[in-house]
Amino acid sequence: MITRNSLDETERLSFNPGTIPFSKKSVNVRMDRVTPQDPSKAGYARKYMLDDQWFISKHSEETNGPSGEWWPAVVPGSVHTALMNAGKIPDPYEGKNDSIARDQSFCAWWFKKEIKIPADSTAMRIVFNGVCDSCTVWFNDHQVAANQGMFTSFEFDIAESMKKDCNTLLVRLEPAPYRISEGEPNPYWIGMNVGWMDTVVFNNVYGWHYIDVPATGIWRTVILEEKPVVEIKNPFIATRDFMAGTMNLSVHLEGGTHEREGTLYVEIEPDNFDGNSFGFEYEVRSSEIGPEMQFEFQIPEHRLWWPNGLGDPHLYRMNLIFIPKEGIGDRKEVIFGVRQVQFNPLPGGPDPELYNWVLQVNGRAVFAKGTNWCTIDALMRFDKERYARFMDLARRSHIQFMRAWGAGLPETDEFYDLADRMGIMVYQEWPTAWDSHKVQPISILEKTVRQNMMRLRNHPSLVQWGGGNESPDPTGEAIDMMGRLSYELDGTRTFRRTQPWGGSLNNYDVYWGRQPLDRNLKLESPFLGEFGLASAPNLESVKKYIPQHEWEAWPPPPFGTFAHKTPVFNRNEDMSRLSHYVADFIDNSSMEAFVLGTQLAQATGMRHTLELARTRWPEAAGVAFYKLNDNCPSVSWSIVDWYGAPKLAYYFVQDAYSPLAAVVLLDGLNPGDSPMDAPVFILDDSNCLAGQNWEVEVTAFGSTLREVKKTFFCGHGTIPIRQQLGQFSLTKEQINHTPLFMVCELRVEGRVRYRSFYWLNYLSDRGCLFRLPRTTLQSERHRDKLIIRNTGNIPAVGVSISSANSNEMVAEDNYFWINPGETREVGINGNWDVAVQAWNTD
Numbered sequence: 001m002i003t004r005n006s007l008d009e010t011e012r013l014s015f016n017p018g019t020i021p022f023s024k025k026s027v028n029v030r031m032d033r034v035t036p037q038d039p040s041k042a043g044y045a046r047k048y049m050l051d052d053q054w055f056i057s058k059h060s061e062e063t064n065g066p067s068g069e070w071w072p073a074v075v076p077g078s079v080h081t082a083l084m085n086a087g088k089i090p091d092p093y094e095g096k097n098d099s100i101a102r103d104q105s106f107c108a109w110w111f112k113k114e115i116k117i118p119a120d121s122t123a124m125r126i127v128f129n130g131v132c133d134s135c136t137v138w139f140n141d142h143q144v145a146a147n148q149g150m151f152t153s154f155e156f157d158i159a160e161s162m163k164k165d166c167n168t169l170l171v172r173l174e175p176a177p178y179r180i181s182e183g184e185p186n187p188y189w190i191g192m193n194v195g196w197m198d199t200v201v202f203n204n205v206y207g208w209h210y211i212d213v214p215a216t217g218i219w220r221t222v223i224l225e226e227k228p229v230v231e232i233k234n235p236f237i238a239t240r241d242f243m244a245g246t247m248n249l250s251v252h253l254e255g256g257t258h259e260r261e262g263t264l265y266v267e268i269e270p271d272n273f274d275g276n277s278f279g280f281e282y283e284v285r286s287s288e289i290g291p292e293m294q295f296e297f298q299i300p301e302h303r304l305w306w307p308n309g310l311g312d313p314h315l316y317r318m319n320l321i322f323i324p325k326e327g328i329g330d331r332k333e334v335i336f337g338v339r340q341v342q343f344n345p346l347p348g349g350p351d352p353e354l355y356n357w358v359l360q361v362n363g364r365a366v367f368a369k370g371t372n373w374c375t376i377d378a379l380m381r382f383d384k385e386r387y388a389r390f391m392d393l394a395r396r397s398h399i400q401f402m403r404a405w406g407a408g409l410p411e412t413d414e415f416y417d418l419a420d421r422m423g424i425m426v427y428q429e430w431p432t433a434w435d436s437h438k439v440q441p442i443s444i445l446e447k448t449v450r451q452n453m454m455r456l457r458n459h460p461s462l463v464q465w466g467g468g469n470e471s472p473d474p475t476g477e478a479i480d481m482m483g484r485l486s487y488e489l490d491g492t493r494t495f496r497r498t499q500p501w502g503g504s505l506n507n508y509d510v511y512w513g514r515q516p517l518d519r520n521l522k523l524e525s526p527f528l529g530e531f532g533l534a535s536a537p538n539l540e541s542v543k544k545y546i547p548q549h550e551w552e553a554w555p556p557p558p559f560g561t562f563a564h565k566t567p568v569f570n571r572n573e574d575m576s577r578l579s580h581y582v583a584d585f586i587d588n589s590s591m592e593a594f595v596l597g598t599q600l601a602q603a604t605g606m607r608h609t610l611e612l613a614r615t616r617w618p619e620a621a622g623v624a625f626y627k628l629n630d631n632c633p634s635v636s637w638s639i640v641d642w643y644g645a646p647k648l649a650y651y652f653v654q655d656a657y658s659p660l661a662a663v664v665l666l667d668g669l670n671p672g673d674s675p676m677d678a679p680v681f682i683l684d685d686s687n688c689l690a691g692q693n694w695e696v697e698v699t700a701f702g703s704t705l706r707e708v709k710k711t712f713f714c715g716h717g718t719i720p721i722r723q724q725l726g727q728f729s730l731t732k733e734q735i736n737h738t739p740l741f742m743v744c745e746l747r748v749e750g751r752v753r754y755r756s757f758y759w760l761n762y763l764s765d766r767g768c769l770f771r772l773p774r775t776t777l778q779s780e781r782h783r784d785k786l787i788i789r790n791t792g793n794i795p796a797v798g799v800s801i802s803s804a805n806s807n808e809m810v811a812e813d814n815y816f817w818i819n820p821g822e823t824r825e826v827g828i829n830g831n832w833d834v835a836v837q838a839w840n841t842d
Helices: 006-017 081-083 097-107 384-396 414-421 440-457 477-490 518-523 539-545 548-552 574-582 591-617 647-658
Strands: 048-051 055-062 109-115 124-128 134-139 142-148 154-157 167-175 220-225 233-241 246-254 262-270 278-284 292-298 314-322 330-336 341-344 358-361 365-366 368-373 401-406 427-431 464-466 494-496 505-506 527-532 622-625 660-664 676-684 693-701 707-716 721-730 740-748 751-760 776-780 785-790 796-802 816-818 821-827 836-837
Touching: 006 494, 055 081, 081 097, 124 262, 142 154, 154 330, 154 358, 233 314, 233 330, 246 262, 246 401, 278 707, 368 527, 384 414, 401 622, 414 427, 440 477, 464 477, 477 494, 518 591, 539 548, 539 591, 548 591, 574 591, 591 622, 591 647, 591 660, 591 676, 647 660, 647 751, 660 693, 660 740, 660 751, 676 693, 676 707, 676 740, 693 721, 707 721, 751 816, 751 836, 785 816
Parallel strands: 368 401, 368 622, 401 427, 427 464, 464 494, 505 527, 527 622
Antiparallel strands: 048 220, 055 109, 109 167, 124 154, 124 220, 134 142, 134 167, 233 246, 246 292, 262 278, 262 314, 314 330, 341 358, 358 365, 660 676, 676 721, 693 707, 693 740, 740 751, 776 785, 785 821, 796 816, 796 836
């Protein structure tokens, strides 16, 4: 019998990794009940944030130094944000101001800060956690550091040059890289600035992704800290046995052999739930073989970390404290979860041409309901509140999986902390794209991978590493380095050379290929890594960044502001492509019509693909549409615009990803009068149906919104993630309506748990979705609930809740169907003024 390896196993052998974490003998220790030590206890190395009272000045060629005019800087942040706050440039996101901001990217800038050192301090150092991209640093007129690479931290000692009163920290920030491509490594880039390929930065601000304002600035926090005698470096905790709560812990103590004598305390306490704290202490002797120690222990009464919708994402806080026999001690804090993630072969067994795609979490098979994640701001405003807005919207829409793609960041601590807490699994790619790994500096890439892999590897939300975005030839020294280090520094997660690769698919036949939306009804792959359709932001958002004269007149000029804010600045017929899909639904006669038409096309072109993928499990192991969010205000593939306002597609993704759902699979969106036999499926990710009676009702409505046909499917108890119930059939006469609607409803023990509706046969009469027989709605507000009643005698179609004065309003459900006489109660996230309407209300 011949045993086959999967592509994962074949590649692991080809990377030829050295020592893998936890492969050495571990010290078995017992965890006892403890009371966690007070983190403010004296004796630990102190840290001071240096993020306020910075100043910025433009470089002077005459003096080869600062110009002498200083403005307040933003740290962490960007040069452009500081200049905008100081009134030196207009908001780069409004109108065409990005061209003004772009000029500032290619200047050198100086940052300055005065520092007061605590009087009782001795051994001190300054740590820069991230500068974009290349800089030189002086401390009290002494050049102390230089660094290139946005995602690498660096530090330097200041003990010998620090003063008791006032110290000056000066940073020269070099211009953003600039190099016009002649076609290497990809002919697509001819004539564009590909300076990002000469270093390691996030590249989606270099002119191909809605904005051309290369970022510069001190984008991560700066810290002044005491140096402990022995420092705890890069602790790593991983689950060995999730059922028993057995953990492996690696701790590296950096210091001389004699100095490493002391006591290591390990304390583990619940972070986001109530429970007991446990820990142990370990005496470190000078006879220890090396600075790295490995422990194995069980967490009593342990609770598991689960993805969104499958259980609670229980988290633990681990406090590591080392008290040396002499001198200042050190303390590190790590948030982690007890969980096991693995990827199993597709049906048919391991295949040397395919990765293992079938996701299993804590022994439970999971269909990965995913999205692609974009850098949240081109100007590097990466505050936790902004992250929380978008991550919470992802959680609300039942997203479990995010691809942090290679055109963006090895994501921030704020991002991963929220992913941990919201149960959102992350596939993290390294910052390479389109074979740029073949030309980017290997030394900076390797330093980026090493530092960030050790920074991120404790997060339970992180489930995969990736080499980069859409590289046609993901081979060579850099990719092999990434693969090798994923085993040598982690060893608990899979590595993917690129996306798509090894059985996954990216497809943009719809939009770039101008193919009809029906094409997306047939996208099949073991893993669908990218697909989608661009759409305009909500009208209220468009009005924030487009001059008034453009949204009052239509059509806009070919290279006006509105067209400029399209995927490639309308240089690739973007307005024509968008209008092509608007024409499917509505006459493109106004800005309002354009917004509605693009958003309807996006929702239509996405929801069926997501439903199809779920019904194909396990042959289809997951899907990640492109994309959740934007890096700036623009017409884009996002389902939530830059301001944080959900588009129409957001709510249909929410339906398509509902843990409990019933769906109808369609062969085409405009069948005309062709008879139809459409498969009907029930989907249950979370075992919601256990021990209960359920019923699925599929109903077709004609153009008068009167019932054409109704079919019932009944059952009891659990299903295995997805189950086909049968077919919903319509004859030539029954289907021949313009438009035709189908409503799919799931009731559990008589109560409606899910309802969604489909629209068909709309092409032959553009705008017919909005010329339906009219009904009336009544609504009233009860705190955070909106009570909506259909007071007419026909269904209300596409009932929507909106707020003209807030992008922060999020409805529990939106764009839904209400039967005549029916009342719906919908949660609202705040006390906003809202309007309620439907496609067929006046």
